[in-house]
Amino acid sequence: MTTITLHDTPEWTAVLRQQLRAVGGSMRTAALILLGLAVVCWVATGLATVQETAWAVPPPGFAFDPAMTFPVFLLGMFAAASVWQREEPSRRGYHLGMPMSAAPHTAIRALAGWAWCMVAVAGYWITLWTVGGTIVLIGKGSFQANLTTWLFLEPFAAATMTYLLASIVMIATEHPGAWIVSVPVGLTILFQLPAMYHARAAVELSRRILDSPFSPVVPIWAVYRTVSADNRQWVIHWDRGVAGTAIWTTIGLIGVWLAAHRQSHTTK
Amino acid sequence: MMNPLPTRLADGPMAVATHGLTKRFGRLTALDALDLQVPEGAVYLLIGPNGAGKSTTLRVLLDLVRADAGSASVFGLDVGTDGPRIRANVGYVPEHHDWGYAWMRAGQLLRHHAEYFPAWDEAYALRLAALFEVDLARKVGELSKGQSRRVHLVMALAHRPPLLLLDEPIDGLDPIMRDETLGVLADHLSDSPTTVLISTHHVDEIDSLVDHVGAMRAGELRAQLSLADLHAGLRRYRAGVPDGWRGVPTLNGAVLRRTEGPREVQWTVWGREPEITDQLTRAGATVRDVAPVTLHEATLALLNPKADQV
Numbered sequence: 001m002t003t004i005t006l007h008d009t010p011e012w013t014a015v016l017r018q019q020l021r022a023v024g025g026s027m028r029t030a031a032l033i034l035l036g037l038a039v040v041c042w043v044a045t046g047l048a049t050v051q052e053t054a055w056a057v058p059p060p061g062f063a064f065d066p067a068m069t070f071p072v073f074l075l076g077m078f079a080a081a082s083v084w085q086r087e088e089p090s091r092r093g094y095h096l097g098m099p100m101s102a103a104p105h106t107a108i109r110a111l112a113g114w115a116w117c118m119v120a121v122a123g124y125w126i127t128l129w130t131v132g133g134t135i136v137l138i139g140k141g142s143f144q145a146n147l148t149t150w151l152f153l154e155p156f157a158a159a160t161m162t163y164l165l166a167s168i169v170m171i172a173t174e175h176p177g178a179w180i181v182s183v184p185v186g187l188t189i190l191f192q193l194p195a196m197y198h199a200r201a202a203v204e205l206s207r208r209i210l211d212s213p214f215s216p217v218v219p220i221w222a223v224y225r226t227v228s229a230d231n232r233q234w235v236i237h238w239d240r241g242v243a244g245t246a247i248w249t250t251i252g253l254i255g256v257w258l259a260a261h262r263q264s265h266t267t268k
Numbered sequence: 269m270m271n272p273l274p275t276r277l278a279d280g281p282m283a284v285a286t287h288g289l290t291k292r293f294g295r296l297t298a299l300d301a302l303d304l305q306v307p308e309g310a311v312y313l314l315i316g317p318n319g320a321g322k323s324t325t326l327r328v329l330l331d332l333v334r335a336d337a338g339s340a341s342v343f344g345l346d347v348g349t350d351g352p353r354i355r356a357n358v359g360y361v362p363e364h365h366d367w368g369y370a371w372m373r374a375g376q377l378l379r380h381h382a383e384y385f386p387a388w389d390e391a392y393a394l395r396l397a398a399l400f401e402v403d404l405a406r407k408v409g410e411l412s413k414g415q416s417r418r419v420h421l422v423m424a425l426a427h428r429p430p431l432l433l434l435d436e437p438i439d440g441l442d443p444i445m446r447d448e449t450l451g452v453l454a455d456h457l458s459d460s461p462t463t464v465l466i467s468t469h470h471v472d473e474i475d476s477l478v479d480h481v482g483a484m485r486a487g488e489l490r491a492q493l494s495l496a497d498l499h500a501g502l503r504r505y506r507a508g509v510p511d512g513w514r515g516v517p518t519l520n521g522a523v524l525r526r527t528e529g530p531r532e533v534q535w536t537v538w539g540r541e542p543e544i545t546d547q548l549t550r551a552g553a554t555v556r557d558v559a560p561v562t563l564h565e566a567t568l569a570l571l572n573p574k575a576d577q578v
Contacts, residue, residue, distance in 0.1 A: 003281070004308065004343060004430045004461070007387045009356045018383040026371055087368040094368050096332055098384045099356035 009099045012108065019112035027082045027116055034120065038127040045131045049138045068128060069155040072121050073220045076162025077180065079120065083113035084170040106260035110167050114160065121159045125152075150242060157245045161219035164252025172259035187216050213244030219252075272522045272538050273491035273570070274501075277305045277480070283431055283463035284312075284329060288338035291324055291487075298324040300487035301338065308343075311457065311464040311477050315567050316484035322467040323363050325484075326433045329465075330355055342431060356385065359424030363435040363467075365416040370409025374419050377408050378426075385427035393426035399452050400445075413440035421449065425456055434466040438473065446473060453477065475563035483570035491570050499560050502569065505535045505544060507553035516551040519544070524569035536561060536569040 087095060095109070096102050136142060169179045191210065194202030209215060218241070228235050284306035291299040298321045306312045314322050327333040329342055331351030340347040342354045369377055378397070382388040397404060400418035411419065417440050424432060437453075438446045454477060456462065468474060481498055483491040493501075502524070508531055522544070525536035533553070537544050545555050561569065 004283075006343060006345075006353065006430065007356045007385070007427065009352045010384050010386060014383050018380055022369065022372075022380055025376070026369070029371075086370060087366075091366040092368065093332060093362060093364075093366050097330060097355060097360060097362075099352045100384070101352050 012100075012104065015098075015100060015105065016108050016112065019109045020115060023083050023109065023112040024116050026085065027079070027120075030078065030082065031120065035123070038123065042127060042131055042134065046134045046138065049135045069158055070220070071124060072155040072159040073162050075120050075124065076117060076159040077166045079113050079117035079159075080163050080166035080170050081176070081180075083109060083167070084176070088174045088176070089172070090174060103257070103260040106171060107257065110171070110256055110260070113167070114163055117159055117163050118156060121155050125155050154241065157249070158220065161245065161248045161252055164249065164256055165219060168252070168255040168259045171256065172262050213247050215244065218244035219248045273483075274493045274497065275303065275489050275491060277307065277492060277494070281308045282306060282341075283308045283310070284340075284342055284465060286325075286328075286338060286340040289325070289328065289335050289340055290337040291321075291328060291333065291335045297487050299328070299335065299338075302484075302487070302489055303492075304340075304482060304489065305492065306463060306465050307480065308463055309461060310480045311466065312480040312482060313471065313474065313478040313563075314465060314467040314482045314484060315469075315471060315571060316467075317571055317573075319486075320484040321487040322484055323435050326360070326362075326435050326465070326467065329433060330358060330360060357429050357431060359427065359429040359432045361417065361420045361424050361432075361434045361437045363439070365413075365420065367408050367416075370407065372408050373404065374402055374406050374408060374411070375404030377419065378404070378422060381423045382426070387427045387429075389426055389428060392428070393422055396422045396425055396452065399448065414442065414445065417441060418445070418449075421452075425452075428460045428462075430462060432462055432464045432466070434464065434468070436468050437466065438468065438470055446470070450474060450477065471567045472562070472564040478563065481563070481566070481570075483567075485571060485573070495563070498566055501540075502536065502538050502561050502566055503541055503544070504557075504559050504561050504565065505537055505548060505555060506532065506557040506559075507535075507548055507555045508532050509553050513552060516547055516553070518547050518551075525572045532556075536565065 095105065098105060100108075166180060169176045169183075173179050191206045193199075194206050210217060282305050284304060286302050286304040289299050289302040289304070290297070300321075302321070302325065304325065314325065316322050324333060328335050328340055329347060331347050331354065334348070342350075343357065345354050347354060367377070369380065372380065374397075378393055382390065382393065396402075400422060402415070402418050402422060406415070408416075408419070417437065421437060424434070438449055441449060450473060453464075457464070457477070464477075466474065466478075471478075479495050481491070481493060481495060482489060511531070519535070519537060519539075522539045523535050523537050527534045535548075541558055545558065548555050
């Protein structure tokens, strides 16, 4: 047995702190661009509303629609890609060479990326409501929104699901770009095929899946919605959105944990 | 013919010990039942041609690559179960650099690295960075191969690890920086009790540091011995031979290298000098000169792919 005094491994809190710094730094340029876009959007909306208010009857208002949260879907994807950019599993020698177990280390890094993703979503959400507020204030219009708690949580939930699912691909695969493109395209084709071949049973099955909390569309919107009886508007079912979010978030968490454990041990 | 070279060191506290370590990549056997022994405090030079398995050995020791069979330990810690603790006690300079943080400046990368090593000596890191002329303001993704190597050397040394695993540490450095690097390494070893396992093709430049040698070929350990034993047992014999001379059959296997001139032959032979000289003389050769070999010559002899045929 050795008589040499060995060094200790780092505390996981120190690693998390450092990963927050490192991951935040890797997203800094993109964050500044997004911030710039938000400011441009806010100013442009304000100017447009001033012009519109002069002649519009009734005055412009702000109606919330879940579709407005679509950009957070992209934010989730972008955040996952940023965390692991240029670090496919076979090029992860530096990350895996650190004095931490590979799986917790990978999970901590994913957690740091998620934290920054939530900051970005908060920024987007604040911008959206500020823009809405600007329209309402300048145009003397009104908010049209079903203000439930889930309405405010939904973009964070959608971004979390997207981030987790994209992280699985980024952590576990050598060609994440190909996977991120091919999986949505593949699913779209899969759900369209029955209709193309007039296979009624299959059409019914795909419709049921798409209408269930297991629908792969849930991670994009984090809400479940149907067309109203008069076919004129969307009806949002918050409770089913919550169930779908719970299911897909769980799938994402388990997937990230498994991907983090799938340390290939074949680094270059 | 049996390998006449020693492959086991005398018992003692080992910084690194592997037993029957085997690693395959598909059909390729990268490591073939490797029994490596690196004594504590040694500067162990691992030599071998490209593809011999040297880099794979170092990565297995860090648990970056997992072996298919056998075992490996570092300071008594099992590589398979104590990987993080081992990595906390190793300074590693890899042959290839994949940073993952190309946007960071070198100074930021050093601070990032420091957080992972509680024993990090900030003042020493800055001194090393100055000695290696590391531009701390430069982005990591813009560093040349030599500059990357120097940043890695700072990261490997600044937490004063008890074990250094250096994979081609001076490759890509200009001659002046190579000399500077080896000087810094020598100073580090005199200041901090460290075991070094170093893999390099620049053997002639590091011979003043080395005290043990292991020679690998095709994943196998061909020889493993102290430098003192190497110098004592491996000699170059120069002898005149008559026309039509048939050689010395009894030396088969011990001859690692043979070069022929007009009516003169040179052998690099492993064995006791009086016995070899006696065998050459009895076979009709006139031994003119017996000389110890340099580390560079020993490397050529130990890695000679035709050693079994000379």
